[in-house]
Amino acid sequence: MKIKKVYVEELITTKQINPGLELLNKQYDKRLKDAKHTVKSIRKNKIRFFGCFLGKRLIAVFGLIHHFSIRESQYGHLFGEDEHALRYVATVGQLASINQIRPNTLYSILFDTAQRLGISKLYAIITEHEPFYTDNLNATIHKQNCDIHVGSDVPVTAISMDCQALGKDTARFIRRSPSATFKYYEGNMVTLVRETCNSDAVWGPYQRSFTEIITSVQQEVYLDIAKQLDGPVLDVGCGPANLLKFIPDKRLEYHGVDQNPLMVLGAQTRINELGFTQASAEHGRTEQFYVSGFGVKTICSINSLYASQFPYEQLKHLANQLKKGGTLWLVNPNPNMTEEKMAQLLANERGRWGQHPLFDEFCNKNIELVKTFNAHFFPLEDLCNWLTSLGLEIKAQSSDYFAGAVNLIQAVKQ
Ligand SMILES: C[S@@+](CC[C@H](N)C(=O)[O-])C[C@H]1O[C@@H](n2cnc3c(N)ncnc32)[C@H](O)[C@@H]1O
Incomplete structure (x- = not known):
């Protein structure tokens, strides 16, 4: 490593x-x-x-x-x-x-x-x-x-x-x-000390269903990022490391971090099951992890920024952890992500996932997340402006993901 x-x-x-x-x-x-x-x-x-x-x-x-x-x-x-x-x-x-x-x-x-x-x-x-x-x-x-x-x-x-x-x-x-x-x-x-993150009522109950069910709109995000990834990768708020399912190179250096211990366990299991040889997942908050030395080549922040208490500061922290020339892949919902929109997206998945025993749990949890965190669903322009002010150059940007409700930005540190 x-x-x-x-x-x-x-x-x-x-x-x-x-x-x-x-x-x-x-x-x-x-x-x-x-x-x-x-x-x-x-x-x-x-x-x-x-x-x-x-x-x-x-x-x-x-x-x-x-x-x-x-x-x-x-x-x-x-x-x-x-x-x-x-x-x-x-x-x-x-x-x-x-x-x-x-x-x-x-x-x-x-x-x-x-x-x-x-x-x-x-x-x-x-x-x-x-x-x-x-x-x-x-x-x-x-x-x-x-x-x-x-x-x-x-x-x-x-x-x-x-x-x-x-x-x-x-x-x-x-x-x-x-x-x-x-x-x-x-x-x-x-x-915080890591132990204080142990009782996480928001994310803990989400782990089982989130590990097993990966909707078509999520897949599109993971696929588009996975095919352009350059290691080593730091995946912040990695959840159960769903991204790894879409990466063919099992020797990619990958480090997941997540503040929820169950998610970390899920990520570690996934790493082992998929046979990644240079991957790890650790427990802790994104804001408290530092990359020693000159920074990391790639950071992925996929649908996790919105859960942060101080999102701008978390972005600033991520920008600081990047190497010069390094890339941040940022994915976050935008204001189009409403409860109705989420309900519609989930209804579209019923054909494929409806029989899965955890599907209802998955749906309820996703609606709850929209209700809890919608104040941090930022317009694309705001995110781009923040990243530019942090010394990153926007290489690609789109609001087309999740039927127009999720932004994806590729930004490079100058
Ligand atoms: C919706 S999941 C996304 C997981 C993964 N990035 C993906 O797209 O598959 C959000 C994850 O972010 C984690 N998270 C939220 N705030 C965090 C923070 N401040 N530090 C580390 N992890 C955080 C949660 O525990 C949760 O596992």
């Missing part, structure tokens, strides 16, 4: 925090002997502690503490006054990683996480690597050679980094599309 996928989660329970502390304290042992953390100190200092995982292995951690003004932080006096009234800012700390994660991937996760929490500026105390921060992350130096005890007797430098409006160097280093800074979310874009 060539792609390395890194998943970010917030570490909240003692069971989650402990392995994070083990990794952190091992590195502090070398440089900052007296700065060891405990579960208690993480909680007492209101540190939001995040972990980056490669599969099940924890490979990096970082901590963020929110402040309304940097003045209220422990080292506030090193930073001077805030230049202007910022909303939330945060201090970054507890940063440790093993060399399984590239620095640009780690910092892209850190910046995105801060943005998700509505933080506009990050403040930090560093003991080494000043040029790394100034050259790659447009860091401002506030004070150097400070004699502050941070767990060892080395002098420290106080720096800050803008994490909403990214500087040019930062955008290049962490591979962010330049135009797209996050909107202000008041911190309501959460970074």
Whole structure:
């Protein structure tokens, strides 16, 4: 497998925090002997502690503490006054990683996480690597050679980094599309732990029927994409990996991700049954998966964007995970997809699928999905404009799928 996928989660329970502390304290042992953390100190200092995982292995951690003004932080006096009234800012700390994660991937996760929490500026105390921060992350130096005890007797430098409006160097280093800074979310874009996705009442009950029944309008979408796919492929919101049924090359590198564990199980079963040798499926939210390194060649997002709480941000995330020249295949219903339209499309399938024991379940679920998510059935033009603003070029676009109710866009990263 060539792609390395890194998943970010917030570490909240003692069971989650402990392995994070083990990794952190091992590195502090070398440089900052007296700065060891405990579960208690993480909680007492209101540190939001995040972990980056490669599969099940924890490979990096970082901590963020929110402040309304940097003045209220422990080292506030090193930073001077805030230049202007910022909303939330945060201090970054507890940063440790093993060399399984590239620095640009780690910092892209850190910046995105801060943005998700509505933080506009990050403040930090560093003991080494000043040029790394100034050259790659447009860091401002506030004070150097400070004699502050941070767990060892080395002098420290106080720096800050803008994490909403990214500087040019930062955008290049962490591979962010330049135009797209996050909107202000008041911190309501959460970074969940995988276990919290386990009770998914929307998608879980859909898995059985969705795995077995593939309607003619779905087939058309899968076929049109499958014949033009170039691996490695990241299939976000992959469901039971229906797409694989339409791909003849069993050696295609394919990675499915889905936030519903039953869907992931379905995808893994399908991978094995069809005999794909370089395919995998993993549990987690699209927004929390990062492709380490230079990005992935192809991303498929087929009828999954509409289920996202913040669809524009999910698109932005996908654009950021693409390699230069890489392709995004985006399929999403448009406003023509009404309950009546769905009912009509399903009625057309009765001849072929009507005898299937799960057909009624499949129909009811599809109608329910239209009712639940129709606010995110976007016009083709809106999607194209978003993608263009994210630095992608539209190569093909159509609203003809599902009898005019679903858009398909092929967009290439510039
Ligand atoms: C209608 S199914 C589509 C499955 C597949 N892409 C296909 O076309 O066959 C939508 C899938 O998106 C998944 N999903 C929704 N939001 C997600 C998110 N934020 N991250 C990962 N998966 C998500 C759901 O669990 C569900 O399996």
